[in-house]
Amino acid sequence: MNYLKSILLIIIVSLFGSLFQHTIALTNLAMLYILVVVITAIRWGRRPALAAAVLSVLVFDFFFVPPRYSLTVAHAQYLITFATLFTVGLVISSLALKAKERAEAASQARLLKEAEKLQTAFLNSVSHDLRTPLAAISGSLSSLLQDPGIAEAERNSLLETAAEEAEKLNQLVGDLLDMARVEAGALKVFRKPVDVEDLIGTALGRMEKALHGFQVSTALPYGLPEVDIDFPLMLRVMANIIDNAVKYSSEDKQIEIAARREGQFVGIEISDRGIGIPPTDLEQVFRKFHRVRRPPGWEGTGLGLSVCKGIIEAHGGTIRAENRAGGGTVIKLKLSVFSGDPHAQG
Ligand SMILES: Nc1ncnc2c1ncn2[C@@H]1O[C@H](COP(=O)(O)OP(=O)(O)OP(=O)(O)O)[C@@H](O)[C@H]1O
Ligand SMILES: [Mg+2]
Known part of the structure; x- marks a missing residue:
C-alpha cells in the first residue's frame, strides 16, 4: 500500500x-x-x-x-x-x-517518565489511603482484644470506628476496581429505567451519616422522565459527588440537588457552597489521580471524579464541573432519558 x-x-x-x-x-x-x-x-x-x-x-x-x-x-x-x-x-x-x-x-521517553511519575504518585497515594483506615481498624480491634472488661460505651465507639473505616476501605477498593474496569473497557452497564427521584433519594439515604449537619434541598419537577441507567453504578457516581460536596464544604453546609429535562437528557446538578475548584482545574479534576493543590487536611486519592466520568461516559452521558456564583461548586450531569417505555401497552 x-x-x-x-x-x-x-x-x-x-x-x-x-x-x-x-x-x-x-x-x-x-x-x-x-x-x-x-x-x-x-x-x-x-x-x-x-x-x-x-x-x-x-x-x-x-x-x-x-x-x-x-x-x-x-x-x-x-x-x-x-x-x-x-x-x-x-x-x-x-x-x-x-x-x-x-x-x-524522545517523546516516548517523556511519556514513559510521566507514566512512571503517575504510577509512583498512585502507589504512594493508594498505599497511604489503604493504610490509614487499616491502621484505625486494627487499632480499634486490638484495644478491644486487649481489654475484655472495656466499658460498653467505649466498646461501641471502637466498633463504630472500625466499621466506618472498613466502609472507607470498601469505597476505595470499589473505586480502584471501577477504574480498572473503565480502563480495560470491561465496565458492564446494565441499564434499566430509573426514576430520578429514586436515584437521588437512595443516594442521599446511603450518605445520611456523612450528611449530618448539612442542609440538603432537592428540586425535582413533577413528571420528570425516567433515565436509562445502571442503578448501582449511578449510585456510585452520586455517592462520589456528594462525598466531595461534603468533604470540600467547611462553614456553609448546604447542598442542593436539582434535576430537569433537557431534550433527550435529564440534567442533574449537585451544588455546594464549599471551597470551590480553581478555574484552571475545572477540567483536570476528572483526570485520574488529579487533586487540586490545597492546604493539608483534605484527604483523597483523586479517583472519585475520574470514576464518575468513566461510568457516565459508558452510559453516553456527560459530566462537568463549574464554579458557582457566590462561591462553591456545581457538578452537572446529563443522563439519557429512557425511551422504550415498558408500560406503554395497555
Ligand atoms: N465539590 C467540590 N468542591 C471543591 N473541590 C472539589 C469538589 N469536588 C472535587 N473537588 C476537587 O477535585 C479534586 C478531584 O476530586 P476527586 O473526587 O476525583 O478526588 P478526591 O476527592 O481528592 O479523592 P477521592 O474521591 O478519590 O477520595 C479534589 O481533590 C478536589 O480538590
Ligand atoms: Mg472525591
Missing part, C-alpha cells in the same frame, strides 16, 4: 513534468523526484524510499532525458544527475528518518 502511494506521487510528478516540459529545467524536475523520495522515507519508511529512488531514476531517464522514451543516455552529464538524484534522495531520507526516530524516541 505504501509502495502504491509512493508510485502515485511519482506518477503525479511525471505528469507535472510532461505538462511543463518546456518551461521546467530537467534539474528542477529531478528535485521534485528527490522530494518524492524524501516524503516516502518520512511517511512510509526506508524500503519504499529505496524503491522510490530507483523508480524515480528510471522514470526520469525514460520520459525526460534525451533521447526520450529510452533508457539510453545521450550525454554523460545525465549520469551525474542520476547519481545525484539517487544519492541525495537516499541521504536526505535517511537523515529525515533518523530525525523522526529520534523525535519519537
Whole structure:
C-alpha cells in the first residue's frame, strides 16, 4: 500500500513534468523526484524510499532525458544527475528518518517518565489511603482484644470506628476496581429505567451519616422522565459527588440537588457552597489521580471524579464541573432519558 502511494506521487510528478516540459529545467524536475523520495522515507519508511529512488531514476531517464522514451543516455552529464538524484534522495531520507526516530524516541521517553511519575504518585497515594483506615481498624480491634472488661460505651465507639473505616476501605477498593474496569473497557452497564427521584433519594439515604449537619434541598419537577441507567453504578457516581460536596464544604453546609429535562437528557446538578475548584482545574479534576493543590487536611486519592466520568461516559452521558456564583461548586450531569417505555401497552 505504501509502495502504491509512493508510485502515485511519482506518477503525479511525471505528469507535472510532461505538462511543463518546456518551461521546467530537467534539474528542477529531478528535485521534485528527490522530494518524492524524501516524503516516502518520512511517511512510509526506508524500503519504499529505496524503491522510490530507483523508480524515480528510471522514470526520469525514460520520459525526460534525451533521447526520450529510452533508457539510453545521450550525454554523460545525465549520469551525474542520476547519481545525484539517487544519492541525495537516499541521504536526505535517511537523515529525515533518523530525525523522526529520534523525535519519537524522545517523546516516548517523556511519556514513559510521566507514566512512571503517575504510577509512583498512585502507589504512594493508594498505599497511604489503604493504610490509614487499616491502621484505625486494627487499632480499634486490638484495644478491644486487649481489654475484655472495656466499658460498653467505649466498646461501641471502637466498633463504630472500625466499621466506618472498613466502609472507607470498601469505597476505595470499589473505586480502584471501577477504574480498572473503565480502563480495560470491561465496565458492564446494565441499564434499566430509573426514576430520578429514586436515584437521588437512595443516594442521599446511603450518605445520611456523612450528611449530618448539612442542609440538603432537592428540586425535582413533577413528571420528570425516567433515565436509562445502571442503578448501582449511578449510585456510585452520586455517592462520589456528594462525598466531595461534603468533604470540600467547611462553614456553609448546604447542598442542593436539582434535576430537569433537557431534550433527550435529564440534567442533574449537585451544588455546594464549599471551597470551590480553581478555574484552571475545572477540567483536570476528572483526570485520574488529579487533586487540586490545597492546604493539608483534605484527604483523597483523586479517583472519585475520574470514576464518575468513566461510568457516565459508558452510559453516553456527560459530566462537568463549574464554579458557582457566590462561591462553591456545581457538578452537572446529563443522563439519557429512557425511551422504550415498558408500560406503554395497555
Ligand atoms: N465539590 C467540590 N468542591 C471543591 N473541590 C472539589 C469538589 N469536588 C472535587 N473537588 C476537587 O477535585 C479534586 C478531584 O476530586 P476527586 O473526587 O476525583 O478526588 P478526591 O476527592 O481528592 O479523592 P477521592 O474521591 O478519590 O477520595 C479534589 O481533590 C478536589 O480538590
Ligand atoms: Mg472525591
